[in-house]
Amino acid sequence: MNAPAYNFAYLDEQTKRMIRRAILKAIAIPGYQVPFASREMPMPYGWGTGGVQVTAAILGPADVLKVIDQGSDDTTNAISIRKFFAKTAGVATTTATADATVIQTRHRIPEAPLHGGQVLVYQVPIPEPLRFLEPRETETRRMHALGEYGLMHVKLYEDISRFGHIATSYAYPVKVNARYVMDPSPTPKFDNPKMDNCPALQLFGAGREKRIYAIPPYTSVVSLDFEDHPFTRYRFDAPCALCGAGDSYLDEIVTDDKGSRMFVCSDTDYCETRQQRGYCGSESAAPHKERLHG
């Protein structure tokens, strides 16, 4: 039983070629879910095996990798995936959005605008936007082929008639390149507008469901809505307590057992960069306040 030696970025070259072919097809048909022969990875399904396989297939020695989960570089799974590639590919890693060439993400799109040449790799649990309306893959593939999306509009309409609003706050469906309805992965709908006409290449990997899809740079991505109920973003109406940002998506932190809360940027790189530039919020750099929360 010898310790196995692994290839650059873990996957063997044959597997990488198979994944690259799927990626190229996905780029050629924006928003279309391309089946691929997903492999068992050394982390569990649900931990980002689709994103990891896409990243492994596109990573080169000169790449600089950033990994975020919930917008943060410091969540345990982001650390674990970053370490995996630092170890198996030896690539440089960063937390700075602007410096990264490949960004693997779970549930968020960075606040800082992406630029040309960057690739954003999304981890996707359920790639099929119609799955909760129609559980059968054979049916949903047919619906995509025919562009038959009435069911989705009926669902959104029923939300409005029941709740007064479209009751989808994350994984909010979009139409890509005026053709395919696509699941943006479970990002909050706050992030949806960032996908539209984005200079970076966006790749989506679903390992367990064995699907890859893509949004090429500068492609139109429209959130589904109605004329009288237009799509709206949501963020808690407060500035970040650490950096004062009024335009970033916020995490809600419960600070004591009496219901006190504070709101801070979910994108840690964005928040830290702003703090370094001297921006501050209600809770920042005020040591005497520590006792209040202690």
Place this chain on the structure above:
Amino acid sequence: MYVAVKGGERAIENAHRLLAHERRGDREIPEVSLDQISGQLSLAVDRVMTEGSLYDRDLAALAIKQARGDMIEAIFLLRAFRATLPRFGVTEPVDTGQMQARRRISSTFKDIPGGQILGPTFDYTHRLLDPQLAEASIPEAPATGEASSAAMPRVTDILGLDGLIEPSPQADANTPVGDLTRDPLAFPAGRDLRLQNLARADEGFLLALGYSSQRGYGRNHPFAGEIRLGEVEVEFMAEDVGFAVPLGPITLTECQMVNQFKGSATEAPCFTRGYGLAFGQSERKAMSMALVDRTLRARELGEEVAAPAQDEEFVMSHSDNVEATGFVEHLKLPHYVDFQSELGLLRKLRQEFAEADALSDMQEAAE
């Protein structure tokens, strides 16, 4: 001042150290060896090899030890290793008719050529805890006898002679056998892929589905035509030398279920088949697999597809325990940002509800 949580890297390292410590257990007690696991927990090893899709007792024993006895975790470890192995090709079909059987029973005929062999089975043990096993104990040596040289034809082959059972489909040399670990699965799937999926499927899931079919959810009137356990030779066609090269023996459990008829105005009625095959001694798995293989043939045999066990997409999409456990357990990963989005929506809906409520109260008071 609030500081965002840091130090995840150290937390992960410490968690791994603690896990290794817990796995070892009391250090005063000798460590369990792979030989002990392989030799004394052999049915656990068999299950891990079967659902891990890799015939290697040593690696399966290692996986069980590393997984602290968690079978699905061990199966996952073996699968992740398997995914890194090159695929050289496909072996020749194994001939279970030539099996050196250690156990062989039929519930359809009292006596059969080659005889019934009970072999190592729990079937007729009384399930009384044996306090002697709590201490080291040496069991009696097994009884031995002359090996029979009589051929041991499969019961389904005997039925097949009279056309009483449908013939087994013959492999088409020009159509390569499917491999769902190398090609993405599409529906409807051929029987080769269905059987591969079932062979890798979670034993408990197949057990429940097979059981449901016996209780009327897709009934298929099964008889255990034959169950056999033993060693078969694996051969690989080496193109260079031009003949099949033996790779060595493996232990298999095969179950052939004989099920109720098909037939039509133009075709004489005959029994239908359900097939189960597993590594090692995995009888419950092989039997459950044979039941579900048959229920999944509903469409092919012109039966109504109504029960979960007959629904190919339902069964094949949810049978893999490595996939299933991943998706169920991923719920423990952070979902802060989506939850925050849901909280925001819910607060808004509740606020609107309260406002509408207050308004209607005011109107009622005014009336």
